[in-house]
Amino acid sequence: MxxxxxxxxxxxxxxxxxxxxxxxxxxxxxxxxxxxxxxxxxxxxRAIPKKRNLIVFGGENGRGFRGNTKYLFLEMRKKPQLDCVWISKNDQVVAQLNKQGYQAYKHHSPKGVYYQLRAKLVIHSHSINDDFSKSFLGGAISYNTWHGVGLKKVWGANKKTFSYKILQ
Structure with missing residues (x-):
């Protein structure tokens, strides 16, 4: 050497x-x-080419298969031209979905990382950081299915914002 x-x-x-x-x-x-x-x-x-028909889903802070993303996943799987993959941080969720015949992977597994890198569309329920490994999602379009009024919640919770100081 x-x-x-x-x-x-x-x-x-x-x-x-x-x-x-x-x-x-x-x-x-x-x-x-x-x-x-x-x-x-x-x-x-961002430099890795994205597959237009590949969509990755995640929900419940990476720990569950329920809520808005679950139903979008189940509905979009009916379209044969779409490749829908569930990414989770929970071993039981991945095992349950694989047993039901769905494509599901852990977020840091080789296939989980591959699908996050290649996905053009990312659908999640809470924070993209909670449901996925954000560092692998460069260049993907992100849809957050969080219900409620985000600006009201986020701005109201942050004590450093101008609107919070005015309302106090």
Whole structure:
């Protein structure tokens, strides 16, 4: 092996060891490195070609098969030209759906990542971060089926917004 390559590997390993230590200054560096990795993955996922007929669904914060996304999934599966896949963070949900003959995968499994990377359309019930691995969804169109008035809820819950301060 090249001497310089060994030096680079040693430096990277040293940085990884330092990042795993729970010192306050290093926690911030660890957070910055993690965010940089997520943003890089998201940016790279935009370069992967999307399949127009591939739709991934998720619901109940990645832990359930119910609600608006469930019924959209069941209805859209009736269209043979659409490839509908359920992505979940729950092993039991994936097993139950596979047993019923549906395509379902864990969000970090190889097939789950593949379908998230290739999907043109993403349908979810809560937050895209809760239902999927957002870093794999670059370039996809996102539909949130959350019911209610989002602006009222989100703005009312954030104490830093102008509207919250006025209403108090």
């Amino acid at each position: 090249n001497g310089k390559l060994i030096d680079y590997i040693q430096i990277i390993l040293l940085l990884l060891i330092l990042l795993s230590v729970n010192h306050k200054p290093l926690k911030k560096l660890k957070l910055i490195a993690k965010r940089a990795l997520v943003v890089s993955l998201h940016f790279c996922s």
